[in-house]
Amino acid sequence: MGNVDYVYPPANVEASPRVAIPPQQPFITTIKNSLKETFFPDDPLRQFKNQPASRKLVLGLQYVFPIFEWGPRYTLDFLKSDLISGITIASLAIPQGISYAKLANLPPILGLYSSFIPPLVYAMMGSSRDLAVGTVAVASLLTASMLGAEVNATENPTLYLHLAFTATFFAGVFQALLGLFRLGFIVDFLSHATIIGFMAGAATVVCLQQLKGILGLDHFTTGTDMVSVMRSVFSQTHKWRWESGVLGCCFIFFLLITRYFSQKKPKFFWISAMAPLTLVILGSVLVYLTHAEKHGVQVIGELKKGLNPMSFGDLVFVSPYLSTAFKTGIITAIIALAEGIAVGRSFSMFKNYHIDGNKEMIAFGMMNIAGSCTSCYLTTGPFSRSAVNYNAGCKTAVSNIVMAIAVMFTLLFLTPLFHYTPLVVLSAIIIAAMLGLIKYEEAIHLWKVDKFDFVVCMSAYFGVVFGSVVIGLVLALALSVMRVLLFVARPKTFMLGNVPDSMAYRSVEQYTNASNIPGILILEIDAPIYFANSNYLRERIARWIDEEEDRVKASGESSLQYVILNMAAVGNIDTSGISMLDEVKKIIDRRGLKLVLANPGSEVMKKMNKSDLIEKIGQEWIHLTVGEAVGACKFMLHTTKSDPVKEEPGTWNNV
C-alpha cells in the first residue's frame, strides 16, 4: 500500500468487540473431545456418572441386556398385546421364512430355524420394542448370488450350506465389532436415496427370479441381472406351465388385494398378515386333494421335524472359499444392518423412545453369531414383519419370544403339513412382499427436492437390475461420497449485499433486492477451506475481483478498494487453506486493494493465530460481523477520499 497512511482505528469502530481467539486447550483435550464426538456422539455412559458401584453393575447389565430394564416393569396388559402381535407375526414368519430360504438356495427348513433362535437373542439384547426379527429377501438373494458364484448349491449342497453358516458367522462378528468399536456411522453412508434405489432394484431382481416358480421352470440362470433372466425365461417359452402361471397370478392378486384392504383400514392389519399362511394352507390342501404334485406342480417336499440342530462344527475357516464367505458376510451384514437400524429407528420415532444404533448393532451381531451356530442364516429386522408387529399393537420384544415359541411348535409338530405346499405359493408370497419395496413415489419426491439424490437412487436401481447387487451398491456409494468430496472441492462462493431495512448482508443471488456497497466487494465462502479446494478458492476469489473490477469500470462507479471475506461458514481450515489465505492476501495487496475478514470461527482463528497470519492481515482488519467490517471500510473510504495522497490514482493500481 506504500504511502497511503491509514488513520486507524477510528473511534466509532474501536468500540465494537474484537474477534476472539478461542482459549488454548491442551492437545490431549482436543484429541479427547474430537474422539468423543466421533465415536460417542450420544454419550452412552452419561447415566453411569456419579453412581455407586453396585448401581453401575445393574446399569451395565441393563445396558447390555435391555430386557433387565423393561422386564421388571412388564405387565399383564403388555403380555396380552404381545401375545396377539407375536402370533400374528408368526403366521407371517413361517411362509416368509420358507420362501426366503428357497430364495437363498438353502433348505426351506432353515427359514423356520432362523425364526426361532435369533428372535430370542434379540428379545434379550435389542432395544427396539417394535422390531420383529427374521430373514429378509435382499440378504437372501445376496447370499444366493455371491455364494452361488463360487459354489453350486444343487451340485454341492453341503459345502454351500456350510459356507452360508460361515458367512452368517462373519456377518455377526462384523456387526458386533462395528457396534463395539462405535463405528455405527459407517451405515449412515448408505443414504436414504441409496437405500430406496437399492431396495427397489433388489425387489425387481427378486421378482424376476420368481418367474422360475411362477412359470414352473426347472432350469434357470444363476445370474441375477435382468438380461440373463430375460434370456433364460424367453429361451424356454415351450416349457412354461400355464397352470402354474395362472395360479401364481391369482395368488399374487389375492395378496395384493388383502394388503390394499389392510392399508385402507389399519384395524384389519391381521387380514394381510394372515393372508400368506392362508394361501399356504389353501395351496397345500389343493395339491393334497388333487395330487397335483404328480402332475408337475412343484412342492416343498419333506421338511425335517425337530428343533435347530447345532451347526457350530459346520463353520469352515479353512477353505478355498473362505474369502467368498467373508465377503458375503460383510456385505450382507451391512445391508442387513442398514435395514434393521432404519426400521428400529423409524418405529422408535413413532413411539418416541430412544434407540442406540451401536447397541443395536451388537444385538444384531450376537443374534447372528448365535444363529450361525444353530443352523440359521442371516437375520435382521425386516420392515414388513416389523410393521405388522407394530400394527398388531406389540408393546415389547416379548412379541418376538411369542413368535419364536409359535415357530418352535411348528418345528416340533407341524412341519409335515408343509410337504404339499406348492412352490408357486412361495413365489407369489415373495413377489407380493417385494412389490411393496418399490417406492416410486419416493423416487419422484427425490427428483422434486434434490436432483443429485435422484441420480444416486437411479444409479443404485439400475446398477442392481442390470449389473449386480454389489455393483449397484458400490455405484450409489461412490456417487454419494463423490458428492461430499465435490461439495468440499468446489465450495460455493457468493457475493453479498445489504438486505434493505436490515443490518444483514446476504447473498445477492438469494436476496435479489440486496444492494452492494460502492468500493467494497463482500464474498462469502461456504465450506471449510481444505487442500481440496484451496487452489480453486484462490482462483475463484481472483475471478470475483476481476469481474467486479470490470463491472465497476463499465458502470463508472467508484473503484474497488476493499475485499471483505465473510468466513462465517468456514467451519475448519488446514495448512493448505492457511497458505491459500496468505496468497489471497498477497494477490489482493498487489492489486492495491485491502483484504478484510469478517467473523472467522474458532478453528480458523486458532490456526491463523498459530501460523502468524493474523499479524500479516492485521488484527484491525478482522471483524466480528460483515456489518462492522463494512462500517470500518466505509469510514476508511471517507477518510482516504479527503486524503491528498489519494489524488494520485497510480498509487492504488500500480503497486
Add this chain to the structure above:
Amino acid sequence: MGNVDYVYPPANVEASPRVAIPPQQPFITTIKNSLKETFFPDDPLRQFKNQPASRKLVLGLQYVFPIFEWGPRYTLDFLKSDLISGITIASLAIPQGISYAKLANLPPILGLYSSFIPPLVYAMMGSSRDLAVGTVAVASLLTASMLGAEVNATENPTLYLHLAFTATFFAGVFQALLGLFRLGFIVDFLSHATIIGFMAGAATVVCLQQLKGILGLDHFTTGTDMVSVMRSVFSQTHKWRWESGVLGCCFIFFLLITRYFSQKKPKFFWISAMAPLTLVILGSVLVYLTHAEKHGVQVIGELKKGLNPMSFGDLVFVSPYLSTAFKTGIITAIIALAEGIAVGRSFSMFKNYHIDGNKEMIAFGMMNIAGSCTSCYLTTGPFSRSAVNYNAGCKTAVSNIVMAIAVMFTLLFLTPLFHYTPLVVLSAIIIAAMLGLIKYEEAIHLWKVDKFDFVVCMSAYFGVVFGSVVIGLVLALALSVMRVLLFVARPKTFMLGNVPDSMAYRSVEQYTNASNIPGILILEIDAPIYFANSNYLRERIARWIDEEEDRVKASGESSLQYVILNMAAVGNIDTSGISMLDEVKKIIDRRGLKLVLANPGSEVMKKMNKSDLIEKIGQEWIHLTVGEAVGACKFMLHTTKSDPVKEEPGTWNNV
C-alpha cells in the same frame, strides 16, 4: 402445542425483512452452472467472448501455444537473460539427467535425451516462464520400483526400456486427458502435507538406494523399503569399498557447502548450479589419470553419440506387462503433475502472472507423448532446476530452448567425455539434491498449525520409507479424504450466546464472554446437512436440548421454550437432511418446545420449499438473523408469560 394460541406476528418483528426463497431457475441452468463451476472455475473462454472470428483464431492459437503470445514481444534483453539461465540449467541438467536415468535403471544416455526434446515442446506449449523441464528423482525411482517388480532391468534390458517408454506414453496421454477434460482438480487432492511427507519419504528412499554407489556394491536389493535396503547393505559389509565411500562423502560435502553458500548469497546461485558439472569433470579426470576404473571404481562407460533415436516403434501395446506399464504411467503422471504444477504455480506467484493448471497439464502431457516417441522417459518441472532457472534470471521459456540446444551439443560431440565419470559422483549428486527435499522445518510448522496435517504428512513419510512409494501415497490420500468425510460426517455444533456490546450471536466456546438468553437455546450447525451426518445431527441436537434442560433445571432458570437453529453455515442439504430437520421439528414439538430457524441459505430454502418443510415449520418461525429470531422469541416469551394458558405447566411438557 395444542391449546397454546400464539399471537403472531408481533408488530415489531413483522417489520424485519423475510428470508427469501431464491428465484426458481430452470433445471438445465442449474446443471450448466454447477458443471461450469466444477470444470471451468477459471472461465478460460472469457477472452474469446465478443471477438471476431479471425481474432478468435489468433487467440485460440495463442491459447494452445503461448509462445505465439509472448514470442512477438520477445526482446534482446530477454534473450541475454535467457541465454545465461539456459546455460546454467544445462550444466545442472546433464549430470542430473545421467544420475536420474541410472536411478530409474535406464541407460544413462536417456537422461540427456530427456533434456532435449521435452523442453522444446514445453517452450511452445507451457505457460510458465520459470519452469525448467527435466526428469525427477521420485518419478525415476517409481519407474524403477514399479517396472522392476515385474521385469528385471539387468536380465531383460530391452523389454524394460520399451516398458519405460510405454509408461511414459501412458503418462503423457493421461496428463493431456486430465487437462483436456478439465480434471486438474484431481491433483488438488494431494494436499500440501501429503506432498511434503511424500517427497521427504521418497528422498530418504532415494538416498538409501545411493548407498549402493557410495559403498561401491555390485549386488543390491530391488526393494525400496528401508528394511530390505538396510539388510542388503549390512549383509555385505565385507564388500564395502572405503575408497569409494570416502570419495562419495567428500563429494556430498562439497555439493552441500556450495549450496549453503549460494543460499546465503543468492547472487552466487551459479556456484551451486555449476558444482555438479564441476564434480563430474573433476571425477572423470581423476579416474582417467589414475586408471581407477581398473581398480574397481565403477564408471558410466560408453555413451552413444548422436541425437535421440525415434522410439515410437518401441511402444508395446500388446504385452503381458501392459497393465504394469499402464499403472506405472498413471502414478508417475500424477506425481509428476503434482510437482510440476506446484512449481509452476509458486514461481508465477512470485512474478505475479497467471498459470492455468489444466493448460499446463496438456503441455506436460504433450511433452511426455512426444518424449515417449523420441527415447525419453517421464519429464516434468523439477523444483531444483526451476529454482536455479529463476535465480539465474530467466525471462521466458526460451531458457528451456537454450538448455535443449546445449544438451544437443553435448549429445552430438561430448558424450565420450562421460566415459570415465565415476558412479559415485552421480550418487553424490543425487544425495545432495535429495537432502534438500527433506523439509523437516515444514513438518514442524504442520505440527504447530494443524495436527491432522502432521499425521497425514508422517503417514506419507513412513508409508514410503517402510512400505513403498505407492503405499505411502495411498495412505496419505486416504487419510486426507477421510478427514473431509469426517468433517461432513461429524460436523461441529455450537451453542451460541450474545456477544456483549453487540447484536451478534457467536459460539460461547470461542467468545467466552458471550451470554445465553434465558428460555432460548441457540445452536449452530457448521457443515452441510447430508446423509452422512443427518443421524448424528439429530442425536446431537437432542443431546444439546437434554443438557440445556438439565442445566436449566439445576440452576433454577426459567425453563427452555425455544430452540433456534442457526443455519448460516449449512451450505447445502440433501433429502436425508430434509427428513432430519423434519424429525428434529417433531422431537422438539414433542418436548413442548418450538423450533426456530435463522438465516437458512439459498440451497436450504429452495429444498425446504420444495419439500413443504417451510409450511411445517411455519414461515413466521424462519428469520433472517439470529438476532431477529431471538427478538421474536423474547417477544413471545413475554406474551405467553401473561397468558392464562401458561398457568397450567402441564400443557407444555406433556404434549
